[in-house]
Amino acid sequence: MRDSLxxxxxxxxxxxGQTPEQPASAAQVSKVEGQLGFPLSPTLKRILSEVGNGGFGPGYFLMGIDNGFPDDRGETIEKWYLSQRNLGPDDYGWCWPEGLLPFCHWGCGIYSLVDVTKANEPILRFDPNEPSENESYEKCLFSEGYLLRDWLFAWAQGKDLWNLELSK
Structure with missing residues (x-):
């Protein structure tokens, strides 16, 4: 039985008029969780496996996993995350936080992220256009003031999620 979300x-x-990708299979979810080394959040897992493997939602759409809908660089959720976890010496010694997964692409390198290390699934925004030269990417993370389930309901009800008041 489907829930209201x-x-x-x-x-x-x-x-x-959006056409999402085919839903992710249990095998795809398991494969990606193995690559990440931790489970996807329960809500994200349900969305990807019951609604579609990306290709719908606000902005430039929700991203998928394992050959699902990619961002403009051709990266799915796990590929983007793993590339960020391997930042180089030009990234001011900052390491991408564990469990902070991109799920919605807004363009210009901006993403909405879900923190899967927290049971309530808070949403942050990553905007790499924010720091000045020689500043850490940590300064690029802002709270969107939503939990994942509420964020998705807000979009489903027509709320503009791009123009949110963001906070540090």
Whole structure:
């Protein structure tokens, strides 16, 4: 039985003319969780496996996993995350936080992220256009003031999630 979030997302997606990727299979989810070394959040896992493996939602759409819908650089959630975890010496010694996964691409290198290390699944925004020269990418992370389930419901109900008041 579908819960109200899945129903709301499917309605908004199809009524809005969006065509999500085929839902992710259990094998794809398991493969990606193995690559990441930790599980996807329960809500993210359900969205990817019940609504679609990316290709719908706000901005330039939700990203998928394992050959699902990519961002503009061709990266899926796990590929983007793993590339960020391997930052080089030009990144001012900063290491991408464990469990902070991109799931929505806004363009210009900006992403909404879900912190899967926290049970309530808080959402942050990564905007690499924010720091000045020689500043850490840590200064590029802002709270969107939402938890993942609420963020998805807000989009399904027509809220503009791009123009949020962001906070440090």
């Amino acid at each position: 899945i129903t709301a997302l499917l309605e908004r997606t199809y009524l809005g």
